[in-house]
Amino acid sequence: MSFVIGLTIVALDFFVMAVDAFIEKDSREFMGGLPRWEYILHLFVNGFHFASIAVYLSIKLNIKNDEIAVLPNINQYQNYQIFNAIIANLLPGAIIIALLHLFLCIPKTRYVWDNLRAKIQCC
Template sequence: MDILFYLATASLILFMLLATYDGFYLHIWKYRLFDREESLFEHKTHTVRAILFPLIVWLLFINETSFSFFLTGIALVVIDIIVLGIDAYHEKESRSFMGGLPKWEYIVHLFANAFHFSAIILVLALRLDISEGAMLFVDSIAVSQANTLFQFVSVNVIPGATILALLHFILMLKKPKNIWLNYRSKVTCC
């Protein structure tokens, strides 16, 4: 079982690194998707997914005892998958200003989503027990060094993920967007 915790931890860390690079540096800092008419819908789908992520982590990864929280987390994962599909469907139009999505960024998206959903699948493997044709919710997972590491990483991704979600949201509002653009214009690198 420890190997599942280590794999989930690695997947979560790799997802957060790629999501921060893609969601903050590329989408917000470099390409300013929130400030382009053709990319506004993409920014909105990213905002929804950014809001869902810390909730999914809290409900599925951290809260181990509540079956209702677990089901709510599963429902949010299903919504996340639907929003991902909608986002991917509209990606071509959203990036028309730059001649389409660059291949290397497409690869970043593939790996980020692979790590995102790998972490979720591994957590489901830890939280569900299938035996004798029945699926049971595991409400108590044995404490181990691997589980402790996973819980530590999960708890510590919540603040950064929440900040990124809030940033996505406030950049849809006119005044905060103008403040951001004003300060951003003063930075000449990157």
């Protein structure tokens, strides 16, 4: 059951990422579009995001004789400790970025962020 809940969250995550990509141009219209360095950062972050989901699913799912089985315990995976360390390092940044995106949906916090962003001169 928890695996189905996880897949539902992944599907919701894909939907949110698609909406984020779709509205990105409009959200940065006031500053002439997305800066090049931020566009490159988005490409890499989204690539690593999808890759991490693909790696997790490839570990969790076992395909034999044209059947898909879900491994009941990922601890059985031989490189579980490395995988767990990678996830432990990815999650804090992912949570921070998710919260930032949520805060940017609120007009008042978006205004504060835009003012802070205007003060940063880069590239």
